Amino acid sequence: MKKVLVVHYSQSGQLSDIARHFTQPLVDDENVSVVFENVCPQKPYPFPWPFFQFLDTFPNSVYLDPPTIEPLTVSADEDFDLIIIAYQVWFLSPSLPMTGFMQSSAAKKLLKDKPVVTLIGCRNMWLLAQEEMKKMIAGLGGRLVGNVALVDEAGSIGSFWATPVWVLTGKKGPHLGGLIPRAGVSEENIKRCDRFGARIVQWFDEGRELNGDLLKNLGAVQIEESLIASEKTGRRAFRLWGRLFRALGPEGARLRRCLLAVYAVFLVVLIVTVVPLNMLLNKLLAPLMRERIDAQKAYFAEPSGSASEVADEKIMRVQSTEYS
Numbered sequence: 355m356k357k358v359l360v361v362h363y364s365q366s367g368q369l370s371d372i373a374r375h376f377t378q379p380l381v382d383d384e385n386v387s388v389v390f391e392n393v394c395p396q397k398p399y400p401f402p403w404p405f406f407q408f409l410d411t412f413p414n415s416v417y418l419d420p421p422t423i424e425p426l427t428v429s430a431d432e433d434f435d436l437i438i439i440a441y442q443v444w445f446l447s448p449s450l451p452m453t454g455f456m457q458s459s460a461a462k463k464l465l466k467d468k469p470v471v472t473l474i475g476c477r478n479m480w481l482l483a484q485e486e487m488k489k490m491i492a493g494l495g496g497r498l499v500g501n502v503a504l505v506d507e508a509g510s511i512g513s514f515w516a517t518p519v520w521v522l523t524g525k526k527g528p529h530l531g532g533l534i535p536r537a538g539v540s541e542e543n544i545k546r547c548d549r550f551g552a553r554i555v556q557w558f559d560e561g562r563e564l565n566g567d568l569l570k571n572l573g574a575v576q577i578e579e580s581l582i583a584s585e586k587t588g589r590r591a592f593r594l595w596g597r598l599f600r601a602l603g604p605e606g607a608r609l610r611r612c613l614l615a616v617y618a619v620f621l622v623v624l625i626v627t628v629v630p631l632n633m634l635l636n637k638l639l640a641p642l643m644r645e646r647i648d649a650q651k652a653y654f655a656e657p658s659g660s661a662s663e664v665a666d667e668k669i670m671r672v673q674s675t676e677y678s
């Protein structure tokens with residue numbers, strides 16, 4: 355009997371839904387036992403978010419300040435064959451409840467020497483959050499064997515409006531007669547997530563040791579190259595501002611609230627000026643930096659590989675049958 359632990363947290367229910375579809379083949383297999391652990395912060399985060407509280411969460415998110423979480427229902431001494439960590443991204447970092455879990459004493463015991471699969475459901479900027487998650491997993495002695503990232507269906511520009519409207523109002527949309535598209539990952543992509551669980555069942559059945567090939571060629575992630583530079587710039591700005599906010603007191607402190615108003619204006623100006631300029635510049639420079647960008651894309655797609663690799667493989671298969 356193989357034992358799998360799924361650690362998850364979700365505000366709207368989206369990520370728990372993704373985790374459920376992902377793990378359905380494991381749940382259906384009588385040779386696998388699946389334990390779901392829902393992470394509960396002692397002080398719950400609101401959903402929908404009040405605007406200023408939403409903004410005020412970014413310094414703690416970026417600096418990985420862990421909130422206290424309720425004790426887990428699973429014993430930290432239980433021995434699992436695989437741990438699946440389902441997390442969402444908050445301000446280019448793993449969400450605070452999941453950071454709370456990763457920094458708990460229970461995680462230290464549960465992840466030690468264990469294969470880990472990360473499962474992300476977010477707007478579409480997850481690359482640097484996953485870098486933080488990788489460090490935390492390695493710090494606990496875990497071994498990352500797979501990563502799946504599901505992103506919002508509205509694309510970069512659509513979700514730029516749709517996701518904030520969703521988390522600030524609780525309504526997915528579409529809004530304004532479709533001008534702001536529906537937020538969240540598409541139903542189709544959530545349903546199709548069971549292919550990853552099926553692959554894990556297959557490897558368990560074949561008695562294979564789980565390694566970085568586990569979820570290859572299933573289109574586990576899609577690397578949006580124009581977002582690599584944007585994430586790096588955004589993160590640098592978050593860290594700078596975050597340091598200033600932290601110096602002014604804890605979350606909710608009055609001085610922080612005042613600075614937040616200034617920060618909100620700064621963000622809007624940044625978004626309507628620097629972000630499009632940055633994207634345009636990156637598009638223009640991309641042909642000159644092709645090799646470097648491709649190397650970065652390959653790096654961020656590890657260990658499970660990107661959707662375009664699946665497409666490449668299909669094309670190669672078609673070509674090889676055509677030519678044989």
Ligand SMILES: Cc1cc2nc3c(=O)[nH]c(=O)nc-3n(C[C@H](O)[C@H](O)[C@H](O)COP(=O)(O)O)c2cc1C
Pocket residue numbers: 363364365366367368369370403408411442443444445446447475476477478479480517521
């Ligand atoms: C405070 C906050 C910050 C967020 N920051 C990001 C982000 O930096 N990148 C991203 O792709 N999505 C971001 N999102 C969207 C979430 O990753 C996620 O898609 C959404 O909150 C739904 O998750 P749920 O399953 O918890 O409901 C953010 C959401 C919240 C609430």
